[in-house]
Amino acid sequence: MTTNKNLLVELFVEELPPKALKRLGEAFAAVLVEQLKAQGLAAAASRATAFASPRRLAVHVTEVAGRAADRAQSQKLMPVAVGLDAAGQATPALLKKLAALGADASAVAGLRRQQDGKAEALFHDSTVPGATLADGLQKALAEAIARLPIPKVMGYQLESGCELPGWSTVSFVRPAHGLVALHGSEVLLSVTALGLKAGNATHGHRFEAKADPVVLRDADSYARQLREEGAVIAGxxxxxxxxxxxxxxxxxxxxxxxxxxxxxxxxxxxxxxxxxxxxxxxxxxxxxxxxxxxxxxxxxxxxxxxxxxxxxxxxxxxxxxxxxxxxxxxxxxxxxxxxxxxxxxxxxxxxxxxxxRRKTLASRVESLGKVVYHNKLGTQGERVERVRAIAQAIARQWGGAELAAQADQAALLAKTDLVTDMVGEFPELQGTMGRYYALNDGLPQAVADAIEDHYRPRFAGDALPRNEVGVVVALADKLETLVGMFGIGNQPTGDRDPFALRRHALGVVRMLAEKNLPLDLDALLRAAVPAFGDKVQDPSVALRDFIYERLAGSLREQGYSAQEVDAVLALRPQRLGDVPKRLAAVRAFAALPEAAALAAANKRVSNILKKADAVDAHVSEVLLQEPAEKDLYAALQRIAPQADAQFAAGDYAAALQTLAALRAPVDAFFDGVMVNAEQTDLRLNRQGLLQVLHNAMNRVADLSRLAT
Known part of the structure; x- marks a missing residue:
C-alpha cells in the first residue's frame, strides 16, 4: 500500500490569451483530476485547486496515491458447451481465448462456471494491477491538454535538446517551456508533455522575481514559493x-x-x-x-x-x-x-x-440608402422606411397622433448614427450617440431617448425602453428584423442564430409582457408584413410559434413548470401581459382538491370533441333526458356567467375557482350519460353540451394539459 501525497502539475508557457485564461485554467484542472479519479489514483474526496496566470496553467490535487489499488476483474469467455469437450478438456476455441488474455492451458482448472441466461458459461477471474502514478498522470496530462478549450492552436518548433524522435513541431495554444510534476517532494521524472520532461523548477515574474528559476520544495509549497520568491500570485x-x-x-x-x-x-x-x-x-x-x-x-x-x-x-x-x-x-x-x-x-x-455634431441627423438619412443591409432586403434606407411603416401601425393600435408623429420621427433617425465617425470607430455606441446628436439638434427628449432605446433590450436582463416612443420604435425595429429574416427563410437552426432572432423575439416578448401593452401579438405580426411589399413571403404563422417558444423557455427559466406553461400557452393568448396572471391562476387552481378530476375530465372532453365532426356549442333543453345531463346544464347556466364576468374583469384565479364547482356535475355526467348515443339528435345535443363545458372551462388555460 502506498502513501497518499499531494500532487502539483504545472505547464509553464508563453503569454496565454487573456480572454481565454480563466476557462483554460479551470478546464486543465478539471480534466486532469477527472482522469486521475477514473484511474483510481485520486480519491473521491480529493480536492483540486486550479492556478492560472499569464504564463502558467497548474493544478494542486490532494490525496493522490503513488499507485492505484489492484482491482478484481471477471471476464466472460464462452458457454461451457463451447469451451469444454465431452471429457471436460479445453477446446481449441477456449485455449485461443485464454492466449489472447495472456493465459495458457494451466488456467483452465481455475475458470469459474456461472449460469448466464439459459446456459452455463465460463468466466476468467484475474487481478489487474493498479496504475502507477507516473503512468496514470501521463495519460491524464495528455487528455487534459487534448481537451483544453483552446481558441486557436499554434504550431512551433521544439527547443534544442527537447526534441522527441520524429517530432519537428508541437501544436499548443502558446509555446510551452517547462513542466513540473511533483508528488509530495518527489519529481515524476518519467512524465512528459509537449516535448518537455517533468522537473521541479518553474519561473516567476519576468522582472521582479527574487530567484530564477524557482525550485519547488514540494507540491504544497507551490503557491507560497511563487509569491515569495517569484513575485507571482498564481491563483x-x-x-x-x-x-x-x-x-x-x-x-x-x-x-x-x-x-x-x-x-x-x-x-x-x-x-x-x-x-x-x-x-x-x-x-x-x-x-x-x-x-x-x-x-x-x-x-x-x-x-x-x-x-x-x-x-x-x-x-x-x-x-x-x-x-x-x-x-x-x-x-x-x-x-x-x-x-x-x-x-x-x-x-x-x-x-x-x-x-x-456639424451635421444634423436628418441630413444623414440619405446616406443610409448607400449602406447595404441585406442583399435580399435592400439598404438601411429601405429598412428605415419599413420600420417607420411598422411603427406607424403600432402607434395607431396603441396611441394617438402625437405618439405616432414622434415614433415616426424617431424611426426615421434611429439608424442615422451608423454613418457618423464616432459609431464608425466604436460600433458599440450605436444608439447612444444617436441620442446625444438628437439632443444637439434640438429634438424632443422623448425622440432622443427613443433613438437610443430602440435597440433595447440588447441582452438578457437589459432595461426596456424608457418611454412609449421608445417602446414603439423598439418593437417596430425587432419586428422588422424578425419578419424580414423569417420571410426570406433565414430562421435560426440549431445553435446558429447569426441575426440574433432569438434575442429579438425575447425582446418583443419582454416589452409586450412587462409593459403590459394593450397589443395583440397576431395583429402586430399582420401589421408588420405589408411593409415588405413583395420582398418576403408572409411568415406570420411560423414567426408566431417561434415567439411563443421563446416565451415558453423564458417562463420555465422563471420557475414555472412545463405543464403550467403548456396549459396557458396552448391557447396562444394574444395579450402577453396577461400570461403571468394566467399562470398564477393555473397554479392556484392546481392546488384545489377538484383540480385533478376536472383536468382529467377536460382531457376526456377534448378527446371526444376531436373525434366528432364540427360541434356547435348549442344545447336544446328539450333533448336533455338523463338527470345527470340536466344537472350539468343547470350548473353551467348558473356558474359559467359568473366565471365569464370574472374572466372579463381579468380575475383569472377567481374564474377558475368558480369553475371548480363543476366537478360534481361533470363526474356525474360521465358516470351516468352515454355521450355518443345512437340517436343522432341526442348525440349532437350531448356533444354540444360538452362544447359549452369545454368553452367555459378553457378560457384561462387548456386545463386538459394539467392531467397527468
Whole structure:
C-alpha cells in the first residue's frame, strides 16, 4: 500500500490569451483530476485547486496515491458447451481465448462456471494491477491538454535538446517551456508533455522575481514559493480579489465618493494580463469630459484595459485606475506613460464628437440608402422606411397622433448614427450617440431617448425602453428584423442564430409582457408584413410559434413548470401581459382538491370533441333526458356567467375557482350519460353540451394539459 501525497502539475508557457485564461485554467484542472479519479489514483474526496496566470496553467490535487489499488476483474469467455469437450478438456476455441488474455492451458482448472441466461458459461477471474502514478498522470496530462478549450492552436518548433524522435513541431495554444510534476517532494521524472520532461523548477515574474528559476520544495509549497520568491500570485481568483481590493483602496484614497466602474469581464481580462498587480492612479485633462462619457469609458476599457472612476452620481471623473504588472519604487514613469497613451485616444473621441455634431441627423438619412443591409432586403434606407411603416401601425393600435408623429420621427433617425465617425470607430455606441446628436439638434427628449432605446433590450436582463416612443420604435425595429429574416427563410437552426432572432423575439416578448401593452401579438405580426411589399413571403404563422417558444423557455427559466406553461400557452393568448396572471391562476387552481378530476375530465372532453365532426356549442333543453345531463346544464347556466364576468374583469384565479364547482356535475355526467348515443339528435345535443363545458372551462388555460 502506498502513501497518499499531494500532487502539483504545472505547464509553464508563453503569454496565454487573456480572454481565454480563466476557462483554460479551470478546464486543465478539471480534466486532469477527472482522469486521475477514473484511474483510481485520486480519491473521491480529493480536492483540486486550479492556478492560472499569464504564463502558467497548474493544478494542486490532494490525496493522490503513488499507485492505484489492484482491482478484481471477471471476464466472460464462452458457454461451457463451447469451451469444454465431452471429457471436460479445453477446446481449441477456449485455449485461443485464454492466449489472447495472456493465459495458457494451466488456467483452465481455475475458470469459474456461472449460469448466464439459459446456459452455463465460463468466466476468467484475474487481478489487474493498479496504475502507477507516473503512468496514470501521463495519460491524464495528455487528455487534459487534448481537451483544453483552446481558441486557436499554434504550431512551433521544439527547443534544442527537447526534441522527441520524429517530432519537428508541437501544436499548443502558446509555446510551452517547462513542466513540473511533483508528488509530495518527489519529481515524476518519467512524465512528459509537449516535448518537455517533468522537473521541479518553474519561473516567476519576468522582472521582479527574487530567484530564477524557482525550485519547488514540494507540491504544497507551490503557491507560497511563487509569491515569495517569484513575485507571482498564481491563483486566478486570488489575483482577481487582490486587484479588486487595490481598486477599492485606490478609490478610497482619492476620496469624494469616487468608485471604479463595475465590469466583471474587464476585471477577468486584466487578471489574466498581470502576475503581480499594482494599481496606480492616473488622470487626463478635464476638457475631455465634454465628450459623452460613454465614448471615453469605452475607449479606456476596450483599448487600454483601464478602470474609469465615477463619482457618487455615476458621472465620469478625469481620473482612472491602471493595473500595472510591475511595482517600481517610483511609479511616476509608469503613470506618465499610461497618461500619454490614453490622451490620443481621448483626443480622437473628442475630434469625432465635434465633427459629427456639424451635421444634423436628418441630413444623414440619405446616406443610409448607400449602406447595404441585406442583399435580399435592400439598404438601411429601405429598412428605415419599413420600420417607420411598422411603427406607424403600432402607434395607431396603441396611441394617438402625437405618439405616432414622434415614433415616426424617431424611426426615421434611429439608424442615422451608423454613418457618423464616432459609431464608425466604436460600433458599440450605436444608439447612444444617436441620442446625444438628437439632443444637439434640438429634438424632443422623448425622440432622443427613443433613438437610443430602440435597440433595447440588447441582452438578457437589459432595461426596456424608457418611454412609449421608445417602446414603439423598439418593437417596430425587432419586428422588422424578425419578419424580414423569417420571410426570406433565414430562421435560426440549431445553435446558429447569426441575426440574433432569438434575442429579438425575447425582446418583443419582454416589452409586450412587462409593459403590459394593450397589443395583440397576431395583429402586430399582420401589421408588420405589408411593409415588405413583395420582398418576403408572409411568415406570420411560423414567426408566431417561434415567439411563443421563446416565451415558453423564458417562463420555465422563471420557475414555472412545463405543464403550467403548456396549459396557458396552448391557447396562444394574444395579450402577453396577461400570461403571468394566467399562470398564477393555473397554479392556484392546481392546488384545489377538484383540480385533478376536472383536468382529467377536460382531457376526456377534448378527446371526444376531436373525434366528432364540427360541434356547435348549442344545447336544446328539450333533448336533455338523463338527470345527470340536466344537472350539468343547470350548473353551467348558473356558474359559467359568473366565471365569464370574472374572466372579463381579468380575475383569472377567481374564474377558475368558480369553475371548480363543476366537478360534481361533470363526474356525474360521465358516470351516468352515454355521450355518443345512437340517436343522432341526442348525440349532437350531448356533444354540444360538452362544447359549452369545454368553452367555459378553457378560457384561462387548456386545463386538459394539467392531467397527468
Amino acid at each position: 486566478f481568483e486570488e489575483r482577481k480579489a487582490e486587484i479588486a481590493r487595490q481598486l477599492r483602496a485606490a478609490a478610497e484614497r482619492i476620496g469624494g465618493g469616487v468608485a471604479p466602474i463595475e465590469d466583471d469581464a474587464l476585471l477577468d481580462e486584466v487578471t489574466a494580463l498581470v502576475e503581480r498587480p499594482n494599481v496606480l492612479v492616473c488622470q487626463f485633462e478635464k476638457e475631455f469630459l465634454e465628450v459623452p462619457q460613454e465614448c471615453l469609458i469605452l475607449t479606456m476599457k476596450a483599448n487600454q484595459k483601464y478602470f474609469p472612476l465615477l463619482d457618487a452620481a455615476g458621472r465620469l471623473t478625469h481620473q482612472f485606475l491602471v493595473v500595472s504588472n510591475i511595482t517600481p519604487d517610483d511609479p511616476s514613469a509608469v503613470i506618465g506613460g499610461n497618461e500619454r497613451v490614453v490622451r490620443p485616444r481621448l483626443a480622437d473621441a473628442k475630434f469625432f464628437f465635434d465633427q459629427d
